[in-house]
Amino acid sequence: MSKIDCKILIVDDEEDVLTAGRIFLKQHFSLVRTEPNPEKIPALLQAETYDVILLDLNYSAGATSSQEGFSMLKRILRFDPNAIVILITAYGDIELAVRALKEGATDFVTKPWQNEKLLATLMSACKLRRAGQEVKELQTKQQHLNQVMDRHYGEFIGTSPAMQKVYQTIEKVGATDANVLILGENGTGKELAARALHRKSKRASEVFINVDLGAVSETLFESELFGSMKGAFTDAKEDRAGRFEIASGGTLFLDEIGNLSLPLQSKLLTALQSRMITRLGSNKPKPIDIRLICATNMPLYDMVAEGKFRQDLLYRINTVEINLPPLRERREDIRLLVEHFLQNFRRKYQKPNLGIAAKTLQKLETYSWPGNIRELEHAVERAVILCDQSALQPEDFYFGSAAPAKTTAIPDTEITLEALEKMMVQKTLSKHSGNITHAARDLGITRTALYRRIEKHGL
Numbered sequence: 001m002s003k004i005d006c007k008i009l010i011v012d013d014e015e016d017v018l019t020a021g022r023i024f025l026k027q028h029f030s031l032v033r034t035e036p037n038p039e040k041i042p043a044l045l046q047a048e049t050y051d052v053i054l055l056d057l058n059y060s061a062g063a064t065s066s067q068e069g070f071s072m073l074k075r076i077l078r079f080d081p082n083a084i085v086i087l088i089t090a091y092g093d094i095e096l097a098v099r100a101l102k103e104g105a106t107d108f109v110t111k112p113w114q115n116e117k118l119l120a121t122l123m124s125a126c127k128l129r130r131a132g133q134e135v136k137e138l139q140t141k142q143q144h145l146n147q148v149m150d151r152h153y154g155e156f157i158g159t160s161p162a163m164q165k166v167y168q169t170i171e172k173v174g175a176t177d178a179n180v181l182i183l184g185e186n187g188t189g190k191e192l193a194a195r196a197l198h199r200k201s202k203r204a205s206e207v208f209i210n211v212d213l214g215a216v217s218e219t220l221f222e223s224e225l226f227g228s229m230k231g232a233f234t235d236a237k238e239d240r241a242g243r244f245e246i247a248s249g250g251t252l253f254l255d256e257i258g259n260l261s262l263p264l265q266s267k268l269l270t271a272l273q274s275r276m277i278t279r280l281g282s283n284k285p286k287p288i289d290i291r292l293i294c295a296t297n298m299p300l301y302d303m304v305a306e307g308k309f310r311q312d313l314l315y316r317i318n319t320v321e322i323n324l325p326p327l328r329e330r331r332e333d334i335r336l337l338v339e340h341f342l343q344n345f346r347r348k349y350q351k352p353n354l355g356i357a358a359k360t361l362q363k364l365e366t367y368s369w370p371g372n373i374r375e376l377e378h379a380v381e382r383a384v385i386l387c388d389q390s391a392l393q394p395e396d397f398y399f400g401s402a403a404p405a406k407t408t409a410i411p412d413t414e415i416t417l418e419a420l421e422k423m424m425v426q427k428t429l430s431k432h433s434g435n436i437t438h439a440a441r442d443l444g445i446t447r448t449a450l451y452r453r454i455e456k457h458g459l
């Protein structure tokens, strides 16, 4: 019989109890250590990590005061707040057992114990310990992932009056749980603002969950957002939490909310109004605890007037509004942004002495930047990679997507699938004046997929 990987410490001043426990439990658990003197517990815990501690409450035979046991329980929990302690109490001492549970013990067994019952209690305790450790590991991983994501979405750069207003609003509402609606063109920093709000909030150490509503299909909306139970639909092979549940305790960022169809707007509104969600295939509503941030590049107010966006949903999500100005309306920030990205990419591509010519900066300051900061960031990265001089020159910046699409006519010789794809992307982007959401929808791909193609083809 294989033993359970679980280390157990038994502390009791009755030698025969220790011997009986050791002989029985050794058959089932990987390590069993016994100790008659409770004073030695701190030293034992320093030397080894035990998964479960089986601790007697009453020391010295016939003792009725359990003071020593309780003070030892406290010491153990002070040393390791996640320790799993099972108390050994005298038969019929239910009051004491209840008090022990209140003070942090996980469970209790009565003496003399029945072996089968003791085994079942210890097995559950070991499982609990493992589950606790897994949760801790996942939390550490999640914090690490948040840090990695936040590194990409670092600090705001820009000192223009329009950005100062944005910073002030973020400062004011960050710490509250107010719903925030962020408006702005593609690439103006809406996600950056949402992450900044999350970092300033009480929920900063919890998750930040991002849902691109433009990429969620009509049929999968409910299961993606609210979750599903096994068998709710053909592909539902197991119970699955939706984004609302995953974001519980943290922030839910619904990007591209302007892309939601009217029926889906109603479903979202119902969840937000009741603050409850029900997994597909379940009839048990669950309360939700999220801070909601929404963003879009669509003119939501015009859409309400046109009957394309529900007014009641707009009022539910726009408690506070943040407007991110397009880059062409705050040209004074361009120089700072270029220097910031140049510094990052110098490091990334190991070109520590690469500078930028004055006439290049002038060119960048007069360009219209339809793709805003994301376009600027990519333009600087591409220029740093391609430049083989000591300073970036105007020719290192080529603004392909803004130029009229010269290449839309398909040459009849040597056309490759790649070239065709590039032409389609170029043509669609110029048809929609660089609007990523509209172009992606026209092409039948997600915005992320479109961004990947823009990068791949250097557009």
Ligand SMILES: Nc1ncnc2c1ncn2[C@@H]1O[C@H](COP(=O)(O)OP(=O)(O)OP(=O)(O)O)[C@@H](O)[C@H]1O
Pocket (backbone or CB within 6 Å): 152, 153, 154, 155, 156, 157, 158, 184, 185, 186, 187, 188, 189, 190, 191, 192, 193, 255, 297, 373, 374, 377, 436
């Ligand atoms: N003020 C800023 N300072 C520094 N970097 C910025 C700033 N604004 C945006 N960025 C960077 O530009 C890129 C695009 O920003 P972000 O994804 O937040 O834009 P967005 O408005 O959410 O875009 P989309 O509408 O396409 O989803 C990111 O890499 C972000 O870090």
